[in-house]
Amino acid sequence: MGALLATIGLTAFYGDAQALFGIDFELGAGEMVAVIGANGAGKSTFMKAVTGLVKTAPHGIRFAGEPIGGLPPGEIVKRGIALVPEGRRLFPSLSVEENLLMGGFSKRAGPWTMERLFKLFPILAQKRDQPATSLSGGQQQMVAIGRALMSNPTLLLCDELSLGLAPIVIKEIYDALPAICAEGMTVVIVEQDVAMAQQVSQRIYCFQEGRVSLHGRSSELTREQISQAYFGIGSEEAPHA
Amino acid sequence: MQMSVQVHRGTSNSRNALVGAGVLLLIAATLPFWAPAGNASSWMREFVEIACYFTFAMMWNLLAGYGGMVSIGQQAFFGFGGYVMLMLGNFAGVNPFVAVPLGALAAGVIAVPVSFVAFRLQGGYFAIGTWVIAEVFRLSFGNVSAVGGGSGTSLTALRGIDKATRETATFWMALACVVAAIALVYLFLRSKRGLALLAIRDNEVAAESQGIDVRGMKLAVYVVAAFGGGLAGALYFVGNLRISPDAAFSVNWTAFAIFMVVIGGIGRIEGPVVGALIFWALNKFFSDYGTWYLLGLGLLAIVVTMRFKQGLWGWVQDRRGWSLFPTRRQLVMED
Amino acid sequence: MLETLIQGLLLGGLYCLFALGQSLIFGVMRLTNTAQGDFIILGAYAVIASLGALAISPWLIAVLLLPLAFGFGYGLQRQVLNSTLGRDPLPSLVVTFGLSIVIQNLLLQLFSADPRSIETEGFNTQSIALPGGISVGTLPLVILVLAVAATAALQWLFNRTHVGRAFRAVSDDKETAELMGLNAHHVYALATAVAFVLIALAGALQAMRTTVAPSDGPLLLLFAFEAVIIGGMGSFWGTLVGALLLGVTQQIGFRIDPGWGIWFGHIVFLAVLVVRPQGLFPKTRG
Numbered sequence: 001m002g003a004l005l006a007t008i009g010l011t012a013f014y015g016d017a018q019a020l021f022g023i024d025f026e027l028g029a030g031e032m033v034a035v036i037g038a039n040g041a042g043k044s045t046f047m048k049a050v051t052g053l054v055k056t057a058p059h060g061i062r063f064a065g066e067p068i069g070g071l072p073p074g075e076i077v078k079r080g081i082a083l084v085p086e087g088r089r090l091f092p093s094l095s096v097e098e099n100l101l102m103g104g105f106s107k108r109a110g111p112w113t114m115e116r117l118f119k120l121f122p123i124l125a126q127k128r129d130q131p132a133t134s135l136s137g138g139q140q141q142m143v144a145i146g147r148a149l150m151s152n153p154t155l156l157l158c159d160e161l162s163l164g165l166a167p168i169v170i171k172e173i174y175d176a177l178p179a180i181c182a183e184g185m186t187v188v189i190v191e192q193d194v195a196m197a198q199q200v201s202q203r204i205y206c207f208q209e210g211r212v213s214l215h216g217r218s219s220e221l222t223r224e225q226i227s228q229a230y231f232g233i234g235s236e237e238a239p240h241a
Numbered sequence: 242m243q244m245s246v247q248v249h250r251g252t253s254n255s256r257n258a259l260v261g262a263g264v265l266l267l268i269a270a271t272l273p274f275w276a277p278a279g280n281a282s283s284w285m286r287e288f289v290e291i292a293c294y295f296t297f298a299m300m301w302n303l304l305a306g307y308g309g310m311v312s313i314g315q316q317a318f319f320g321f322g323g324y325v326m327l328m329l330g331n332f333a334g335v336n337p338f339v340a341v342p343l344g345a346l347a348a349g350v351i352a353v354p355v356s357f358v359a360f361r362l363q364g365g366y367f368a369i370g371t372w373v374i375a376e377v378f379r380l381s382f383g384n385v386s387a388v389g390g391g392s393g394t395s396l397t398a399l400r401g402i403d404k405a406t407r408e409t410a411t412f413w414m415a416l417a418c419v420v421a422a423i424a425l426v427y428l429f430l431r432s433k434r435g436l437a438l439l440a441i442r443d444n445e446v447a448a449e450s451q452g453i454d455v456r457g458m459k460l461a462v463y464v465v466a467a468f469g470g471g472l473a474g475a476l477y478f479v480g481n482l483r484i485s486p487d488a489a490f491s492v493n494w495t496a497f498a499i500f501m502v503v504i505g506g507i508g509r510i511e512g513p514v515v516g517a518l519i520f521w522a523l524n525k526f527f528s529d530y531g532t533w534y535l536l537g538l539g540l541l542a543i544v545v546t547m548r549f550k551q552g553l554w555g556w557v558q559d560r561r562g563w564s565l566f567p568t569r570r571q572l573v574m575e576d
Numbered sequence: 577m578l579e580t581l582i583q584g585l586l587l588g589g590l591y592c593l594f595a596l597g598q599s600l601i602f603g604v605m606r607l608t609n610t611a612q613g614d615f616i617i618l619g620a621y622a623v624i625a626s627l628g629a630l631a632i633s634p635w636l637i638a639v640l641l642l643p644l645a646f647g648f649g650y651g652l653q654r655q656v657l658n659s660t661l662g663r664d665p666l667p668s669l670v671v672t673f674g675l676s677i678v679i680q681n682l683l684l685q686l687f688s689a690d691p692r693s694i695e696t697e698g699f700n701t702q703s704i705a706l707p708g709g710i711s712v713g714t715l716p717l718v719i720l721v722l723a724v725a726a727t728a729a730l731q732w733l734f735n736r737t738h739v740g741r742a743f744r745a746v747s748d749d750k751e752t753a754e755l756m757g758l759n760a761h762h763v764y765a766l767a768t769a770v771a772f773v774l775i776a777l778a779g780a781l782q783a784m785r786t787t788v789a790p791s792d793g794p795l796l797l798l799f800a801f802e803a804v805i806i807g808g809m810g811s812f813w814g815t816l817v818g819a820l821l822l823g824v825t826q827q828i829g830f831r832i833d834p835g836w837g838i839w840f841g842h843i844v845f846l847a848v849l850v851v852r853p854q855g856l857f858p859k860t861r862g
Contacts, residue, residue: 053751074757089752093744102745106757151756311666313610313673358846361853362805364665365608369801370849373842376798380839492794496677503670532681539677546670547659 002065004029004186005050005081005155010060010069012042012049019045019054021210029154032177032187034197034218037207038230043190044086046207047159051083052076063155077106082153086160086190088144090132096143097128103150110152111183117146120179138169145173149180156180158189162196174200194226208232269416273409282405285412286480292415293477294497295517296422300469301498303426306507307435308462309442311364313495314371315470317355317378318348320489322471323478324382330398332387337398338410341475348471352464360459372492379490393485396478411480418476422469427510429465438462500542506552515553579710580827586712588803588823589720590785592816593778594796595803596726597771599815602804604747604767605661607668611676613796615772618679619645619779620788624692634694638780642773649772653765661764676793683790691787700784719781726774727816733770734812743767795838802845808855817856 005027012020019042027033035043048054050061052073060069068076082103090099100114118125121142127135132143141161148156162170170193177200181187191197197204198218206214206229214221214229227233269288273281297319305311326344330337355374362370383391399407429435440448441455449455478484497520505516527534549556598612609615619641626637656675660667702714734740745753746763754760782788782796799822807818822841829840848855 051755053755073754074759077755077757083755085752085755089749091745091748091752093748094741098741098744102741102753102756102758147756305666311669313669358850361849364606365602365610365669366801366805368665368669369608369610369798370805372794373798373802373845377839377842377846380836380842384835384839496673499670499673507666532685536678536681536685539674539681543656543671543674543678546667546674547656550667 003027003062004031004064005188006062007046007050007060008062010046010049010056012045012054012056014045014054019210020049023207023210023212025205025212027155027186027188029186030181030184031203032181032189032201034201034204035188035190035207036192036194036197036204036226036230037213039192040209041207042210043207044159045210047083047086047157047188047190050076050157051081074106077151077153078108080108080152080154082148082151082156084141084144084148084156084158084161087163088140090140090143090147092131092133094132095129096124096132096135099132099143099147100124100150103147106151108152112149112152114150117149120176121146136169137165138172141165141169141173142176145176145180153185155186155188158187160190160192162191162193170196194230198226206230266416266420270413273412282408285408289411289415289476289480291517291521292419293473293480294494294501294520295513296418296473296476297470297494298498298501298513298517299422299426300466300473301495302502302507302510302513303429303469304462304466306502306512307430307438307442308459308466309445310459310463311368312359312371312466313368313492314359314373314375315466315498316490316492316494317371317375318352318467318470319474319477319494320375320378320382320486321351322348322474323484323489324388325471326475327394327396327478327484328388330396331394334398337396337479338414340398341414341472341479344475345468345472348474349464349468352467353460355467356460356463359463360456375490375492379486382489383486389485391486393483393488396482396484399479399482411476414479415476418472422472423510423514425465425469430510434458434461500538502552503542504545504552506555506558511558512552512555519553578708580831581824582710582712584824584827585820586716586720586823587827588816588820589716589723590778590781591799591803591822592723592819593719593726593774593781594800595807595815595819596723596730596812597774597778598797598800599804599809599812600730600767600771600774603810604743605764606747607657607661608665608672610669610672610797611679611793612775612800613798614676614679614793615775616779616782616796617683617788617790617793619776620694620783621683621687621692621779621790622776623694623780624687624783624788627694634696634780634784638777641776641780645772645776646769649775650765650769652772653768654761657768658761658764680790680793687790689789689791691789692783693787694780694783696784715781715785719785722777722781723816723819726777727812730770730774731812739766799841802841805855806845806848808858810859811857814855814857814859821856 003026005025007023007025010020010023010025011018023042023046035046037043045054049056049069052068052071052075056069058067058069061067063079063081066079068079091102094102097114100117123139124142124146127139132140135143145158145161161173165173174196177187189197189201198221201218204215204218204221204226205212206226208229209232213232214225272284276284297315301312301315304315322344325347326337326340329335329340329343335343359367359371359374382388388394430438437448437453437458440451440453441458445455474489478489501516501520502513503516504519505514506512523534523538527537545552551559594613594616598609601607601609622641623634623637626641627634630637656671657668660671696715700713700715703711704714704717705711734743742753742758742763745756746758746760750760803819803822804815805818806821807814807816822845825844826837826841830837832840
């Protein structure tokens with residue numbers, strides 16, 4: 001079975017500092033996988049490496065069998081990987097509709113159109129002409145997701161969807177995910193909220209200081225296993241009571 | 242296990258350079274006595290001119306490289322220093338050589354209200370804004386008939402002194418200015434304030450959060466740079482004896498300063514020294530070619546900026562680790 | 577007094593054309609082009625030189641020059657200016673300053689320092705009589721109309737077109753724009769290309785209205801810059817208003833004393849900077 005996305009011993013640098021120390025990651029088509037870990041564990045760097053915002057070695061990342069490491073972001077989005085960036089990164093000078101149009105810049109064929117997005121997130125249709133950053137946090141997140149979907153990706157990367165949002169809004173966002181995945185979209189979510197991550201995903205990878213400290217099926221991993229992997233407890237350097 | 246760490250500043254290169262510089266200074270200061278009679282006068286005048294260019298460039302380097310403020314209007318203070326010196330000499334009967342530091346002081350003082358306007362802008366627009374201010378200075382002085390309006394006037398206060406004495410005094414003053422400019426900038430940058438300045442240059446917000454008074458530091462640097470610029474200007478017109486608004490406030494002063502600093506390497510003290518030497522050499526051999534020479538300077542500045550971002554001395558420094566005026570602190574582990 | 581006002585507005589029309597290109601380039605990529613004025617003069621001399629070689633109407637030459645200017649601007653940005661962009665304003669300042677010196681001396685070498693102008697067979701002396709007994713020059717009026725048209729066109733380009741969206745997106749967030757598939761270097765070059773069309777137009781009109789000399793560039797840069805600041809950065813209509821205000825201010829100054837016109841413009845500019853540094857119509861970002 002060929003993985004849709006695979007990284008083998010992926011290393012990456014953030015400026016001069018090494019952020020990833022050999023990440024082995026695998027993702028099959030149609031799966032929903034969560035990446036969890038503390039701040040600075042390397043989750044965002046991993047997302048950036050896959051989408052070309054951080055340069056990596058060509059064969060460190062394979063997508064649909066092809067090496068994509070080091071390709072420019074524009075090239076990667078054409079191949080079908082879209083990112084919902086951490087912090088949303090909407091364009092303040094553009095309206096909601098214009099932000100969505102920007103997402104469709106790479107003109108990939110697929111089921112997602114602006115009309116379909118407005119059906120998924122009706123509130124956006126109402127606010128389509130408003131400046132994107134004048135919307136509430138949750139609505140902005142919808143725009144960011146919509147913008148990524150407009151490029152009709154086969155792999156959707158979501159970096160910290162719940163950042164800065166109220167629990168009820170987070171639930172609303174995650175409730176929309178099944179509709180997105182219904183046609184076989186492969187999704188990776190990066191999440192700080194471990195419970196949410198376990199709930200929505202099939203498998204989990206836990207990052208700790210630039211390495212994979214744990215991975216397995218979400219339904220099988222215990223809270224204790226995850227905590228240990230999250231904080232790095234149980235490794236040689238940790239002090240024992 | 243304790244590790245002891247020492248902070249080193251001088252390098253063996255810099256210590257040698259200091260000795261070498263001292264010897265050079267001694268030779269230079271005695272030039273009027275050992276130079277062949279025919280050449281003494283022209284050599285001294287040439288030195289005065291390059292000293293003015295150099296001092297001005299050092300100040301521009303301080304402002305841009307360390308203060309992070311790129312200005313195309315420093316000539317405002319150059320000309321202001323010159324005019325104040327002239328006015329004190331011609332109208333107040335002050336000895337022009339005394340009037341030189343006074344002109345510098347005046348330039349430093351006027352920098353304060355000017356900063357109030359200039360600091361409204363940032364980055365590239367700050368640069369052009371300072372140019373507008375310099376133009377206001379130029380047009381203003383050009384409309385004051387007491388100093389000759391648009392065509393300028395002469396420094397009459399030195400009329401009584403004979404040429405040799407005047408030229409020697411100007412030469413020594415220029416030498417003193419060069420030494421003072423280098424020493425001032427060097428000591429300032431090695432001090433705590435200098436460290437603060439480097440912090441601001443690297444990341445203003447972070448520096449502010451550490452409690453550094455960013456606004457105050459920037460103002461201090463701006464005033465010091467204005468003082469130095471005024472010093473260079475006052476000195477230049479003591480040597481030149483004739484001032485006019487177009488000469489005093491010409492943007493070419495800044496253009497040449499930028500050239501020297503960029504070619505030599507911005508933000509390093511040796512940079513303007515190397516740049517001034519290169520500039521002097523190019524001037525000596527090619528200035529007869531007029532427009533082609535200037536065109537070449539412009540092209541050189543463009544190419545160096547695009548290819549050698551740290552200037553020629555910076556490139557050498559990165560490759561060989563040389564440092565004649567070390568302001569960097571090195572951590573040395575002792576075990 | 578009304579006459580001064582009208583003369584000022586007409587002058588402002590030309591200043592607007594000087595300033596639009598600068599406003600565009602700074603708006604899209606935060607680049608300060610200190611050679612703006614020199615490129616305008618270069619454009620003027622390009623028309624003058626072509627006139628010498630071809631025996632056709634200067635208006636036709638100016639129009640033919642526009643696509644050349646587009647290509648020139650694109651190439652300049654791609655080959656030279658793109659590498660100077662970044663957090664540090666110094667490289668772009670030094671490079672454009674260097675270009676300014678190169679252009680001035682090149683023109684000096686090719687054309688000498690004598691002022692030149694473009695002959696328009698008396699068009700630049702024609703005038704139209706307005707009600708109330710005031711007459712306005714036809715050429716200045718045409719220039720003002722062109723300035724307003726250019727402003728409207730630029731605003732339309734920014735707000736309603738695909739390219740304008742791209743301009744705004746890269747200006748907001750270059751990295752995220754690249755994530756969408758935009759090629760920032762290409763977008764920047766397009767912006768500069770458009771700016772150079774305006775520069776070429778401004779140069780041709782300047783040489784028709786008055787004389788040009790190789791060292792005229794810097795002063796035009798200052799006018800362009802003042803117009804942008806007074807109007808408020810980020811708004812093309814603001815730039816137009818700023819330019820008109822500058823023109824009127826200068827005319828008032830000229831009226832009081834011919835030697836103080838430009839000085840008065842500078843002073844008013846500095847006053848606006850102190851009192852309202854964001855300009856009259858700053859664009860508010862969300």
